[in-house]
Amino acid sequence: KVLDNASKLGLEKYPRQESRDILYGTAGFRTRAENLPHILYRVGLLAVLRSKSKRGAAIGLMITASHNPEPDNGVKLIDPFGEMLQQSWEKFATRLANASDTELYSVLLAIAEAESIDWEARALICVGQDTRPSSPDLAQAAITGITVMGGEVKDYGVVTTPMLHYFVASINTDGIYAEATEDGYFKKMTTAFKKLRGDKPSNGNYVPSILFDGANGVGALKMKVCLSYLGDSLQVQLYNDGNGKLNHLCGADYVKVQQCAPHGVPRITNARCVSVDGDADRIVYYYTDECDKLHLLDGDRIATLVADYLMELVQKSNLGLQLGLVQTAYANGSSTNYISKTLKAPVACVPTGVKHLHQKALEYDIGIYFEANGHGTVIFSDFATKRICCAAEEPSLPKKQLCAIRTLAAIIEAINQTVGDAISDLLILETVLHARGWSIQDWEAAYTDLPNRQLKVTLKDRRVIETTDAERKSVAPPGLQDQINLFVRNVPNGRAFVRPSGTEDIVRVYAEADTQANADQLALQVASAVY
Numbered sequence: 001k002v003l004d005n006a007s008k009l010g011l012e013k014y015p016r017q018e019s020r021d022i023l024y025g026t027a028g029f030r031t032r033a034e035n036l037p038h039i040l041y042r043v044g045l046l047a048v049l050r051s052k053s054k055r056g057a058a059i060g061l062m063i064t065a066s067h068n069p070e071p072d073n074g075v076k077l078i079d080p081f082g083e084m085l086q087q088s089w090e091k092f093a094t095r096l097a098n099a100s101d102t103e104l105y106s107v108l109l110a111i112a113e114a115e116s117i118d119w120e121a122r123a124l125i126c127v128g129q130d131t132r133p134s135s136p137d138l139a140q141a142a143i144t145g146i147t148v149m150g151g152e153v154k155d156y157g158v159v160t161t162p163m164l165h166y167f168v169a170s171i172n173t174d175g176i177y178a179e180a181t182e183d184g185y186f187k188k189m190t191t192a193f194k195k196l197r198g199d200k201p202s203n204g205n206y207v208p209s210i211l212f213d214g215a216n217g218v219g220a221l222k223m224k225v226c227l228s229y230l231g232d233s234l235q236v237q238l239y240n241d242g243n244g245k246l247n248h249l250c251g252a253d254y255v256k257v258q259q260c261a262p263h264g265v266p267r268i269t270n271a272r273c274v275s276v277d278g279d280a281d282r283i284v285y286y287y288t289d290e291c292d293k294l295h296l297l298d299g300d301r302i303a304t305l306v307a308d309y310l311m312e313l314v315q316k317s318n319l320g321l322q323l324g325l326v327q328t329a330y331a332n333g334s335s336t337n338y339i340s341k342t343l344k345a346p347v348a349c350v351p352t353g354v355k356h357l358h359q360k361a362l363e364y365d366i367g368i369y370f371e372a373n374g375h376g377t378v379i380f381s382d383f384a385t386k387r388i389c390c391a392a393e394e395p396s397l398p399k400k401q402l403c404a405i406r407t408l409a410a411i412i413e414a415i416n417q418t419v420g421d422a423i424s425d426l427l428i429l430e431t432v433l434h435a436r437g438w439s440i441q442d443w444e445a446a447y448t449d450l451p452n453r454q455l456k457v458t459l460k461d462r463r464v465i466e467t468t469d470a471e472r473k474s475v476a477p478p479g480l481q482d483q484i485n486l487f488v489r490n491v492p493n494g495r496a497f498v499r500p501s502g503t504e505d506i507v508r509v510y511a512e513a514d515t516q517a518n519a520d521q522l523a524l525q526v527a528s529a530v531y
């Protein structure tokens with residue numbers, strides 16, 4: 001009966017518009033906003049089934065297209081512990097989104113049967129949206145879908161993606177997360193941050209002041225809120241704070257991909273600056289030097305800075321915890337070298353996409369993962385959390401050890417472990433720089449990046465490219481890897497790979513080498529081999 005109503009209402013209010021099929025990919029569904037209303041309605045229906053299949057656990061539904069242009073939008077579902085939707089359900093999402101209006105009923109029924117849905121179970125869906133003009137109507141479509149299926153809606157309105165992940169995890173678990181409200185979230189994070197900072201905001205070369213590029217999105221709005229909790233502990237000058245066009249010539253993706261400073265932020269020589277993306281789940285740092293040259297400190301730099309600091313705390317705390325890092329093929333070779341040779345920490349490589357990194361990081365007591373694009377976080381296993389929190393209450397421990405343990409305990413409170421979170425990451429990074437007494441230049445001095453180049457190649461069918469070994473080697477078409485090997489062998493410190501994009505209809509090429517000219521040439525050679 002419910003399914004019948006749902007499919008009738010769908011036909012009436014949200015009929016399928018697009019004839020082309022759409023795929024639930026690494027970023028959920030993402031396309032032009034005008035093609036999305038029926039998708040949102042259907043994802044609302046699916047979210048209710050997902051919640052019921054998890055015996056009424058809250059499920060998140062986030063409406064955003066992250067760093068993509070303003071006319072785009074998208075939606076993704078969040079599972080009960082704040083993680084990405086389980087892969088087997090991605091297939092259900094794709095099937096449901098692409099069903100014709102008349103097939104809607106049977107597809108819903110098939111999913112419900114395959115998952116043995118208990119119709120008596122309750123369903124709670126937390127809905128969030130970014131600042132795009134199209135988001136409110138799309139949220140309404142989703143809410144209509146949830147409601148017709150008998151689901152309960154908790155509408156959080158405009159929030160960052162990581163806030164919604166946090167709220168979902170917080171509703172479904174007791175313990176480490178704060179109350180599932182904006183106030184709970186900010187209070188918990190900033191209280192821990194202030195504790196870590198102590199009463200001296202300055203230290204050595206570290207000055208407690210940054211320039212913040214909010215990409216004209218929700219990150220700017222929420223940073224403003226965060227500031228009211230931070231008090232004097234950190235000075236943040238906000239730019240691209242929502243008056244301009246979302247992600248246009250600004251934001252973390254622009255800075256990382258274009259390798260240039262965002263518009264709308266004053267050029268203050270050597271000043272520490274940060275850029276977040278349109279839904280504030282990514283962050284990069286940068287500064288411009290005396291010659292107006294941009295120095296970018298991306299996800300690799302962030303991972304190494306955090307790892308360096310946490311390694312020291314882990315050693316001092318003497319609790320026998322294992323720390324490890326997770327990267328993707330895009331990680332600069334110098335960063336991987338630094339982690340394994342200097343930090344002597346285990347480092348794994350996995351395919352692109354947050355879900356792969358997160359899953360691998362769960363294997364360590366303390367797992368640090370960052371994509372080069374600035375998305376990442378630190379996760380503590382239950383075992384590590386218990387050990388740290390218990391030991392923090394042991395006043396008899398030697399002072400240095402206890403201090404390290406309590407620092408780790410505060411970091412657990414300050415970090416959003418559910419997913420990469422630009423604001424929470426910022427607080428952690430500022431903590432590390434403060435503790436070290438470092439300027440952004442000191443941070444950069446840890447190692448020198450290998451020059452690199454990324455290219456896009458358009459093919460008729462990008463699926464002809466198949467990869468293995470965490471996307472570092474191609475296995476199809478035949479012969480391609482041999483050619484790449486030949487080119488790579490010709491340049492010092494050469495490394496290159498190709499992979500089909502998971503979000504665009506293109507193939508991506510990455511190359512690094514001892515010089516920029518060699519990296520550029522290698523990338524071109526590899527690109528030409530792909531055609």
Ligand code: 16G
Pocket residue numbers: 026027352353354355371373375500501502503504508
């Ligand atoms: C998605 C992923 C991001 C990845 C990017 C790669 C999530 C939440 N986001 O945006 O992690 O870096 O895709 O895109 O998983 P590509 O496959 O087009 O290179």
Ligand code: ZN
Pocket residue numbers: 066067277278279280281282
């Ligand atoms: Zn994002």
